[in-house]
Amino acid sequence: MHSREGGPAALVRLVAAGQAESRADLARLSGLAPSSVSLRVEQLIEARLLTEEGEGASRGGRRPRRLRLAPAAGVFQVADLGAHHVRLAVVDLAGTVLAVTELPHEISSGPEATLDFVIENMPPSDQPVRGIGVGLPGPVDPVTGQVVSPSRMPGWSDFPVRDQLRARTGLPSLVENDANLMAVGEYRHSWPGLDNLMVLKLGTGIGCGVIAGGRLHQGRGAAGDISHVRIFAEATVDCSCGHPDCLEAHASGAALATALGVEHPTDILNLVASGVPQATSLARTAGRLIGDVVTALVNFFNPDALVIGGSLSGAEPLVSTIRAVIYERCLPLATRNLQIATSRSGRDASILGAGHLLLGAPLSDEWIDAVVR
Amino acid sequence: MHSREGGPAALVRLVAAGQAESRADLARLSGLAPSSVSLRVEQLIEARLLTEEGEGASRGGRRPRRLRLAPAAGVFQVADLGAHHVRLAVVDLAGTVLAVTELPHEISSGPEATLDFVIENMPPSDQPVRGIGVGLPGPVDPVTGQVVSPSRMPGWSDFPVRDQLRARTGLPSLVENDANLMAVGEYRHSWPGLDNLMVLKLGTGIGCGVIAGGRLHQGRGAAGDISHVRIFAEATVDCSCGHPDCLEAHASGAALATALGVEHPTDILNLVASGVPQATSLARTAGRLIGDVVTALVNFFNPDALVIGGSLSGAEPLVSTIRAVIYERCLPLATRNLQIATSRSGRDASILGAGHLLLGAPLSDEWIDAVVR
DNA sequence: ATGACTTACTTCGAAATCGAACGTACTGCG
DNA sequence: CGCAGTACGTTCGATTTCGAAGTAAGTCAT
The missing domain is CATH 3.30.420.40 (ATPase, nucleotide binding domain)
Incomplete structure (x- = not known):
């Protein structure tokens, strides 16, 4: 997300997003002249949207006067x-x-x-x-x-x-x-600057959020829906959507929970963590299936990072299998600069x-x- | 692509892109005041970048004075x-x-x-x-x-x-x-407003260009590279990339040409057009393989349109098979508003x-x- | 410490931009 | 035809924004 227009809202946004801490930052990021920024900031302080709070670290010259959002904002x-x-x-x-x-x-x-x-x-x-x-x-x-x-x-x-x-x-x-x-939460709070981001949410279902060019990619509302991609597994399972062998029917938290005879996806984590062989094996299989699908998407979308979140992201064998499949099958060009990591923003993402x-x-x-x- | 900054270049761009034909259009699209637009346009005419050429159609009031790019631009x-x-x-x-x-x-x-x-x-x-x-x-x-x-x-x-x-x-x-x-050519000249676009280029190789949110999605340079996605075919073919069963090794123009014993992908068109059974059958198989891959991408990316171009887009059985596979396997949500069509801008795209x-x-x-x- | 350099912010006249009102030119209706 | 309504484009004073110069307050090498 680059320079928007230079309205008052743009400045508040830059401060709120943590991109700007001083008038000088605002001038650089907004494209406005320093003098104009000063004027506007004064108005915003007067309107009790911003406050001046102490000073920032010097970058080799005079210390900036740190701007923060006023609580009353x-x-x-x-x-x-x-x-x-x-x-x-x-x-x-x-x-x-x-x-x-x-x-x-x-x-x-x-x-x-x-x-x-x-x-x-x-x-x-x-x-x-x-x-x-x-x-x-x-x-x-x-x-x-x-x-x-x-x-x-x-x-x-x-x-x-x-x-x-x-x-x-x-x-x-x-x-x-x-x-x-x-995806937006991870992007803004944990992966700033990585403007092409895929965020897998592995929970009860399988979701995916996409940041393309620094903006949330919504498509027509269904973007990131990879639950019903066809996969090739040993046994056939019919999905609720009417097709056989959807990714979700094999590799979602719900599917794993059913296969393991537990109720909630979080129970799976315990089984995996305590090293129950069947759970680990299922997690690996799920990881391979998810990985196979994501491989194609990574080649296609060529993101800067793939972030894995959701409750199942705590299942180490699942995550490492996904990672392994991607590095094995993707184009070197696509994985060369690709980061694959678990969620950094956690439950609040x-x-x-x-x-x-x-x-x-x-x-x-x-x-x-x-x-x- | 919405309102950029209001520099002189922005106005020239709007005229060049065919989005604006008059000062009034420019004012609407650029966000500048009508008076500012008039001033700038005068400068641009003086600089011989724009010319006034006749008048446009009335929209219920005074006719606009049509602006065009000067040849000397x-x-x-x-x-x-x-x-x-x-x-x-x-x-x-x-x-x-x-x-x-x-x-x-x-x-x-x-x-x-x-x-x-x-x-x-x-x-x-x-x-x-x-x-x-x-x-x-x-x-x-x-x-x-x-x-x-x-x-x-x-x-x-x-x-x-x-x-x-x-x-x-x-x-x-x-x-x-x-x-x-x-992809950019198709988007700007044939599919304006469809801001999420996938363009398949089926020629000697298999390429794909992506418009996301009205902008070319480049990723880190490899975006759209679907040639080496793994597919599941009857016989195994090793790809030059070192992996078995890449899409390209089975369904590219080069692969089809080899299988049919001809030299150029354009020769395939002739065989298909004249109804040679083996050629038609191969085209259908290729269409199914490509369709299987694209299905996942359509679910994921949820574009407004999928445009099929490149020399092989003239092979009707191939295109119709791709279309059929997508409508069969994609989420209804993803195909509900999806257009699938062959290139409109042709060789010059x-x-x-x-x-x-x-x-x-x-x-x-x-x-x-x-x-x- | 001193002086050269860097960065942050402000001041103030110049320039760009706005916006409301106006002039122009057309449509459509009675 | 005449008049109301609408849209295009311009004029001009008010406002905003700019930008160059100035002030403030640091760092760093000597």
Whole structure:
């Protein structure tokens, strides 16, 4: 993400994203003249969106006067929905998590009940709420903000989630696929500068978020959906989508859990960690299947890094098998500069991603402009 | 590609790209005030980069005064290199092809000889040359402008093509993979607005160019390289890359030509067109293999359109098999709004793409600024 | 310490840009 | 035909942005 326009919102964003700490940084990154930056910053401080806080480290000359977001600049509320639980958080504009709770909740209880639950249980905040974001384990149409034909979310199909969220809260609202949020979170907080990024989310299902050219690649809402790619396995398993031998039917947390006779994907981790041979072997097989699919995608997309997250990313044999398959089968050209690593932002990756997308939305421009004037 | 900055170059670009025909268009698209646009346009006319030419159609009010690029604004020279031939063209900034020649030339004669050949045989032009672009059938590092470990281009590896081109011609220079150029050409001239586009180039080899979010996706130079994705075929064939069963070894024009005992991929077209059973059957098999690979990519990338170009795109059974496989195996969500079509820009797609990239390069900003001042 | 150099930020006149009003030229309707 | 409505383009004073010079406050080598 390079130089946007030089409105007041752009400066706030640069500070919030941690890219700029001083007026000089802002001038460099925004393309505005130093004098213009000074003027604007003064306005923003007056509007209580920014504060001056101490001094930064010298880079060989006068020390910069460090700029930070003022607490009064506000917060975002974020809900990361899984199949059986909800993670609710309040983050400030810079992406600091101020409060989190994780509560059990069945997403199958439907959109209305779920949104009620989210709004009801959101942690309170002293500061003004500037927006609300929701991550969902299914495809979200970026234009309408609706969920489209999700496999694990009965009752959600074509429900206007974004509109309902805005109607109920009156806040700028964001609805996005969970793997996409995770990709944005990892990108902004752990892999800045790696503008082409693939983030695998291995949990109950198999998701993938894609950053292309520094921006979230949404496609028409289904981008990153690799669950139903055909794979070639020994035994045939029919997938819920109607086709045989989808990746998800063989290698998802749900599939592994079934094969191992446990209920939750997290149980798999324990089995693998304690060295149960069958679990390790299954993890390796899953890793090979996932790796085979991702190999083609890595050749095609040629990312700077492949990040593996989700609860199953804690299963070492699975991750190392994926890594091995990729290095073995991909073009040397594609792996030459490729980093393959597990998530660095952890459980909060999606929440951080939602915060960042909310900050970047045109929505945010509006209220920043409004506050400054 | 939305509103860039409002420099003089931006306005020229909008006119050249055919997006703007009047001052009013420019004001809308650039975000500048109408008054500022008028001022700038006057300068550009004075600098002989734009001309006023007649009037446009009324949209319910006063007719716009149509703006066009002045011929004196200049031209680009473009070379599209294949394995055995070179296509040389002169295009104006708006992408009109003013002259083309196609000459036999072996790319295996090496970079020095090839660049000499290109420069020597470029069609002459009355107008000032503003840049030169070269398309190559191999991966190009977007940072250095070097070819990196190409399979069909002996002697080219790590040769600094872009630097050499600039050194020899003194012109702003562009070097890019041929499939990437083709993707840009198709996107700008035949599929505007479809900002997520995959363009397959089926010729001697198998290439793929990707437009993500309206911009060419280069990755680290290898993006779109699907030749060496592993496929599952009946018989095993070893690929030159050292792995067995690469897509290219089974389904490329070169592979088909070998199997059919002909020399050039174009000969395959004749055999298929005249209904030779073996040729048709092979085309279908190739289509299925390519389709299987592309299916995964379509799910992952979720493009608005898949465009099939290159000489083999004339083989109807091949194309229709690819189409059938995709519609059969992809997620409904991914195919719901997907267009699958053959190239609309034809043989000149790459040349048009090079023209457009040259126009968009920062290089162009510089000389436009220079001419205006 | 001293002086040369680097970086951060501000000041202030010059230049670019804006925006509201105006002039122009067309469409479409009664 | 005449008039309302709409769109294109320009004029001109108000505003924003720039940029060169100046001030402030550091580092580093001597």
